Amino acid sequence: MLYALKETEKITKYGKYNGTDILVLSGAGGETLFAHCALTCDGAERVRSVEMRPFRGGDTWSLQPEIFWEESVRIRQPSCSYGTMGEVFDVLLPFSDALARENGTLVEAKANQPILISFILPHDAERGEYDGEIAVITDKCEYLLFVRLTVFGFSLSKRNNARSAFAVWYENEKVIEETPDAPPHGEKYDTYLKYYELLKKYRISATELPVRSARNGEYCAACDANIFAFEPRRGISPEDTDNFIGAAKIAAADDGVACYSLPYDVVVTDGVPAVDTDKLYALLTAMVNESDDTLDLFEKAYFYVTFIDEPSAAMFPLVRSVTDSVRETLFRVAKDCDFTAKPKVRRSLLSVENVVPSWPEEKLYGGVDTWCPTFSGWHAPEFVCGMRSMIDLGSRNWWYGCVSPWYPFPSYHLDEPLLGARSEGILRGLFGVEGNLYWAVNSDRHYDKENKKMVEEDVYGGDFFWKESNGEGILTFDGRRFGVSGPLASLRLAAVCQGHQDYEYFLLLKDRLEKLSLDYSVSFDAQGYLRPIAEKAFYGTAITDESKFTVLRRELAESIVAARKGVAVQIGDPDARRRLAEVTVYAPAGAKVCGGGLLKIYPAGSGEAHVFAVELGKSDVYFVAEAEIGGEIVEINRLVSPPVVPLDIGLFETERCVLETRGDRVYCRTDGIDNDCAPRLTLNGSFDFTRLDSVILETQSLVAEPFSLSVVFVDGKGRNFNAGYTVADKETRRARIHFNPAMQLNGWREVKHTTAFSHYDEQTAAMNAFDIFDVRKIIVEIQAAREFCSLAPRQLRYSACTFAIDGVSYTEWTDKNPHDYAFLRVGKEAKS
Numbered sequence: 001m002l003y004a005l006k007e008t009e010k011i012t013k014y015g016k017y018n019g020t021d022i023l024v025l026s027g028a029g030g031e032t033l034f035a036h037c038a039l040t041c042d043g044a045e046r047v048r049s050v051e052m053r054p055f056r057g058g059d060t061w062s063l064q065p066e067i068f069w070e071e072s073v074r075i076r077q078p079s080c081s082y083g084t085m086g087e088v089f090d091v092l093l094p095f096s097d098a099l100a101r102e103n104g105t106l107v108e109a110k111a112n113q114p115i116l117i118s119f120i121l122p123h124d125a126e127r128g129e130y131d132g133e134i135a136v137i138t139d140k141c142e143y144l145l146f147v148r149l150t151v152f153g154f155s156l157s158k159r160n161n162a163r164s165a166f167a168v169w170y171e172n173e174k175v176i177e178e179t180p181d182a183p184p185h186g187e188k189y190d191t192y193l194k195y196y197e198l199l200k201k202y203r204i205s206a207t208e209l210p211v212r213s214a215r216n217g218e219y220c221a222a223c224d225a226n227i228f229a230f231e232p233r234r235g236i237s238p239e240d241t242d243n244f245i246g247a248a249k250i251a252a253a254d255d256g257v258a259c260y261s262l263p264y265d266v267v268v269t270d271g272v273p274a275v276d277t278d279k280l281y282a283l284l285t286a287m288v289n290e291s292d293d294t295l296d297l298f299e300k301a302y303f304y305v306t307f308i309d310e311p312s313a314a315m316f317p318l319v320r321s322v323t324d325s326v327r328e329t330l331f332r333v334a335k336d337c338d339f340t341a342k343p344k345v346r347r348s349l350l351s352v353e354n355v356v357p358s359w360p361e362e363k364l365y366g367g368v369d370t371w372c373p374t375f376s377g378w379h380a381p382e383f384v385c386g387m388r389s390m391i392d393l394g395s396r397n398w399w400y401g402c403v404s405p406w407y408p409f410p411s412y413h414l415d416e417p418l419l420g421a422r423s424e425g426i427l428r429g430l431f432g433v434e435g436n437l438y439w440a441v442n443s444d445r446h447y448d449k450e451n452k453k454m455v456e457e458d459v460y461g462g463d464f465f466w467k468e469s470n471g472e473g474i475l476t477f478d479g480r481r482f483g484v485s486g487p488l489a490s491l492r493l494a495a496v497c498q499g500h501q502d503y504e505y506f507l508l509l510k511d512r513l514e515k516l517s518l519d520y521s522v523s524f525d526a527q528g529y530l531r532p533i534a535e536k537a538f539y540g541t542a543i544t545d546e547s548k549f550t551v552l553r554r555e556l557a558e559s560i561v562a563a564r565k566g567v568a569v570q571i572g573d574p575d576a577r578r579r580l581a582e583v584t585v586y587a588p589a590g591a592k593v594c595g596g597g598l599l600k601i602y603p604a605g606s607g608e609a610h611v612f613a614v615e616l617g618k619s620d621v622y623f624v625a626e627a628e629i630g631g632e633i634v635e636i637n638r639l640v641s642p643p644v645v646p647l648d649i650g651l652f653e654t655e656r657c658v659l660e661t662r663g664d665r666v667y668c669r670t671d672g673i674d675n676d677c678a679p680r681l682t683l684n685g686s687f688d689f690t691r692l693d694s695v696i697l698e699t700q701s702l703v704a705e706p707f708s709l710s711v712v713f714v715d716g717k718g719r720n721f722n723a724g725y726t727v728a729d730k731e732t733r734r735a736r737i738h739f740n741p742a743m744q745l746n747g748w749r750e751v752k753h754t755t756a757f758s759h760y761d762e763q764t765a766a767m768n769a770f771d772i773f774d775v776r777k778i779i780v781e782i783q784a785a786r787e788f789c790s791l792a793p794r795q796l797r798y799s800a801c802t803f804a805i806d807g808v809s810y811t812e813w814t815d816k817n818p819h820d821y822a823f824l825r826v827g828k829e830a831k832s
Contacts, residue, residue, distance in 0.1 A: 163258045409541055
């Protein structure tokens with residue numbers, strides 16, 4: 001049979017899967033779509049051809065599908081508990097190359113053989129539903145799979161706006177062969193160009209431009225500062241400046257390139273490296289002279305100085321020295337060069353980012369202008385709070401993954417679910433992150449220092465250098481195994497491409513909302529616009545419910561369509577006590593908005609606001625409405641809220657703090673906080689938290705210093721379980737603590753306590769011992785020992801805080817338990 005696979009699904013050669021007989025796809029004009037299916041036969045069969053037949057619908061277009069035969073990689077040990085063992089499919093071999101090999105398309109009896117088909121929707125594809133089919137013809141029969149395609153009513157930008165820096169590594173033969181007098185060189189130019197173009201095809205920007213060496217045209221340019229055996233080039237020699245500028249001009253004019261790094265040379269004095277600012281000044285000056293406001297060579301440029309990558313505390317002085325010297329050089333060039341008739345170039349020059357893979361550290365404030373922490377950094381509430389403050393002060397922000405984190409955070413590990421690689425794009429939009437850095441796409445060899453030679457790893461056989469992170473640094477595969485000259489893409493590379501396209505969706509929504517903010521005189525927050533459904537799919541940067549990811553993407557696409565018609569929908573925070581939520585639909589004046597629970601209509605800028613009251617229930621509540629604008633119907637279908645249960649603030653008992661009611665608000669004032677959790681609020685009762693999803697704290701700090709609110713449950717036998725924590729500051733209005741025992745961040749004495757999943761076994765044991773079905777106390781501890789934007793624990797301090805509490809409630813999951821708490825089920829059965 002031929003069955004459909006989910007876009008985010010990865011399979012093994014001999015696994016059992018419940019595939020469907022309909023392949024569902026959706027996309028916008030100009031988007032690359034990936035049709036993923038698998039063939040399983042009762043006996044051995046040889047595939048002769050694969051076809052993506054024309055779609056039938058309101059529009060017709062000519063597609064040029066690219067068909068890939070997937071090859072597997074052996075996984076001997078999973079990267080994490082979500083990983084897969086066995087023959088895991090990931091390599092994308094062009095079908096024509098598979099067909100040319102002896103037995104290259106032979107499908108074993110009872111084995112799975114996945115096939116991936118990619119195609120680009122025309123930019124002017126008409127909105128609507130289309131039907132098509134995939135045909136796989138073997139030497140015995142023809143297999144058909146029905147395809148349903150939804151084309152959204154908008155197109156992606158022709159320009160790639162997803163800034164990324166994915167590095168291609170190479171062997172530095174100068175160091176390996178110990179020939180210091182030999183001319184330096186990088187990867188062979190034609191080889192590097194193949195990697196560069198492959199990444200660009202998947203909407204990924206390589207870290208470095210392809211620059212041909214002036215001294216040896218067979219190779220890429222490299223500088224004498226390359227001192228390691230296997231690394232990206234650090235810079236270019238002065239004679240390569242013209243070639244670099246030529247490559248930069250091509251990239252600057254290429255809509256497929258989102259960004260590129262600027263080269264630099266290194267000088268080493270007494271063992272301390274530094275950027276050669278004289279050479280950098282000369283290069284930047286030459287770039288200014290070759291730029292104008294129509295072809296700006298700095299607009300897409302950034303710095304990434306790798307020898308200050310992931311700095312330890314001992315490296316902080318070096319980081320400051322490097323970042324200061326680069327900034328001073330930019331200022332010198334801006335002062336000395338003539339920018340007559342090209343003021344935009346000067347602005348771009350002074351806006352060039354210097355990306356430093358590091359968590360924001362206090363000792364680096366004022367030096368680093370673009371922080372680049374790991375994906376999981378944004379999961380910690382105190383980090384988000386601190387980073388928000390840094391951004392308000394003008395800092396920029398990228399992020400990256402390297403070995404860690406593991407799924408359910410974004411990751412590129414080969415054996416983990418594909419959603420790990422796909423999710424980065426939407427998360428980037430939700431958190432306002434500007435770029436994604438990845439250290440290598442082809443790290444399939446390592447340097448044997450003892451024998452002074454490169455050792456090529458058998459990655460197809462599962463021989464990975466990073467044993468705990470299968471496929472780390474390997475998003476492409478060497479094609480020689482299959483007779484292909486050049487790199488092969490991976491299924492994960494396709495997922496990254498999809499994620500970058502999701503990010504483009506988010507930018508389209510952000511752009512439209514900014515325009516509607518002017519029309520309706522109201523501020524629309526793009527990052528919080530899809531909050532209800534985003535909270536179903538994610539907690540922080542961790543994936544909590546895979547099934548809700550596709551719903552989130554649908555709401556994102558439909559919101560773009562509506563915004564293009566002048567319709568914006570604001571989902572208000574649920575009022576748990578009144579069991580209501582307000583939904584406001586902004587539309588052009590005179591538009592008819594039909595939906596249940598209309599409260600009022602009032603003028604809003606040049607349009608009107610239609611306010612609806614949505615009643616909350618015992619299941620997920622959606623707001624469904626229609627807006628008629630000039631005879632055209634805009635459909636609205638947005639998640640409003642899961643079930644919400646209020647808790648009575650007035651019943652909370654206090655310890656070392658005071659509750660006071662003034663008007664409609666309750667205020668909490670603490671004594672001095674001189675240890676982890678002295679002040680606390682305690683609610684006694686009897687709670688069955690079998691279906692608990694999140695605890696919601698509606699608070700507002702009235703003091704300058706942020707502080708933590710930690711929630712602890714106590715069961716009928718007096719046993720404690722730390723549910724999690726959040727951070728309150730002046731900006732916080734609604735804080736969510738997601739209940740997932742496998743990923744609590746509830747310690748704070750040690751660095752490891754702030755790393756999700758670092759205590760999985762301990763958490764599971766604590767959960768098994770705890771009676772979640774008979775919780776007798778909910779304790780909110782008021783804490784002040786969190787370190788904001790730093791890994792180093794802050795010293796405990798004596799302070800007091802005052803904050804408003806507008807509500808405490810909890811939400812429940814409905815359709816299914818997204819966390820699959822097997823130990824909860826076992827625990828309940830044992831106790832019953």
